[in-house]
Amino acid sequence: MNGLEGFKNLGVSENVIGALRKKGFLKPTEIQEKTIPILLSGKTDVVAQAQTGTGKTAAFGIPLVENLKEGAGHVQALVLVPTRELAIQVAQEINSLRGRKKLFIVAIYGGSSLEQQFRWLKTGVDIVVGTPGRVLDLIRRGRLDLGHVSYVVLDEADEMLNMGFIEDVEEILQSTNKGKRTLLFSATMPQRILGIAKKYMKGHEFIRINKQGLTVSLTNQVYFVLSSSEKFEALCKLIDSEKDFFGLVFCRTKADVAGVADKLVRRGYSAEAIHGDVSQYQRERILDRFRKKRTSVLVATDVAARGIDIIDLACVVNYNLPQNPEVYLHRIGRTGRAGKSGTAITFVTPQEIKRLYLIRDFLGASMTRGKLPKENGSLGLEKNRIKTYIENSVKLYKHAEYTALAKELLDGESRAEDVVAALLRYLLEDGQKVRRSSL
CATH class of the missing domain: 3.40.50.300 (P-loop containing nucleotide triphosphate hydrolases)
Structure with a gap:
């Protein structure tokens, strides 16, 4: 049986399954199994409790790729995320899911070129993935028109709340097409987030992963x-x-x-x-x-x-x-x-x-x-770290208080390599008795 049969059973097209195969997907995660069929059919809004790492980007990214049209000429979907790093990652992830479908996906965030973003939006973007501050800025400048969006995704909504972006999110939602579908994903569900769902979402379906999930x-x-x-x-x-x-x-x-x-x-x-x-x-x-x-x-x-x-x-x-x-x-x-x-x-x-x-x-x-691993005094295991430490110490710190003793040791009858070896033994073994505070 094809290892991606689970996705096929959810209604995912061969085009997207081909993209999933290239990405090394094996089977749907719990959030994907519960979310994808709902988003592929019907017009219900969705609130989903899903932690980072459970596959939630694909849970909404696959339906977006499947449902959006090629060559629409306007922004069809908006994905709001709390940070620039996440904007870049989500945009890349959705782009990797589209297979042969011609959809233009961009990441928009503060600290990057406004002129470049103006050019993207002018040429016709299908999916905008952005941070609330930059998205709102582009709306106010008249550069981003959300009057025709079919989907708005609020990803990591609780993080946007924690970072003080919720007022921006609400203003953005008010500028979107009233007939859109809204999808909200959050690891936790504080009252303010539930209030957003109640105010801006119509008859939404709530997807809750069990506590172990x-x-x-x-x-x-x-x-x-x-x-x-x-x-x-x-x-x-x-x-x-x-x-x-x-x-x-x-x-x-x-x-x-x-x-x-x-x-x-x-x-x-x-x-x-x-x-x-x-x-x-x-x-x-x-x-x-x-x-x-x-x-x-x-x-x-x-x-x-x-x-x-x-x-x-x-x-x-x-x-x-x-x-x-x-x-x-x-x-x-x-x-x-x-x-x-x-x-x-x-x-x-x-x-x-x-x-x-x-x-x-x-x-x-x-x-x-847990039990901490026992101290390992093997020089072989710690050789590279000790070399790095000594090199850094010589470059970064002065050792005037030890210079006279070092000279005395090196001028003695013992060979220099034997002196260093003895110091290493003290550092790794005997020195444990007085704590390894020097390393």
Whole structure:
């Protein structure tokens, strides 16, 4: 049997199935099974509770591609998303689903060329994927006409609420064609979001994934009970235990992010940080290096990490326990995606255990208490990291207080390589007794 038979049974065309085959899709996810048939037939609006990583972009992207007409000459669908990164990713995803169908799809967001966006809109765009601020700006300038749209999609609606975009979203909705279909996707359903649905959607169908489906099924959720002072050493042990660690580390504050990233770099790890003080240009370059795995550890605040979508992200670490289930859900939804397994690790202090259990019970999640891997003193495993640390230390720091001792050791009877080897042994083995604070 064709591995994509499940999509065919949902009413998906051979053209789109061909595109899905190229993308490596195997079978529909739960949100796709429940959403696609409704959107392919009838005129019902849809409100769907779906976490990042559950396949929701294809859940609305496939019906858009199937239902829109070629050569319409006007904007047929608008997809609103909270961040520029997500706008780019969603536009690329929908474009990859269209197969041979001639649809023009663009991403519109702040910080990019207005003139370029003016030219796109003038030539005839079928699907606009954009952030609320830039979309509203183009509407007010008279450059974006939504009077003929057939579909409006609000993607990650709760994130748009958290970022203060809901007033912009409402103004945009008021400028759209009254006969359109509205589709709302959100990981959580706060009252303000439900109010939007009630006010702007007609007789909508509510799709709710069961609680177990809220967290990505391929994500293994593990927690470690630690004191605050033990967290950094625990993080290093976890990174060292994986041959090719590739993960996103969440911290609560900018100071925590900067501190953790700096200590990782000092120890020789390939790590970078993003937070509110990082410029947009720097952010894009950091994310590009991370996506290409030139950086193996990215440390971030929740706000700075919005819109980050890395398909093969292996691990998410909650260095600080999130304040509520919604934040936890958004964090761990970045791993265990596209049919690949992932791990969500949470560090909790003894005082935070009850709050972790409340999050677990609210989400219906399965969590296991983990044991940290034992310290491995093998020089072979840590050789590259030690070399990087020493090279960085020589370049970045002055060592005047140690220079005299170093000269004394090198001028002694022992060979220089034996002196260095003894220091490495102390660093890796004997030095454990006084903590590895130097690395």
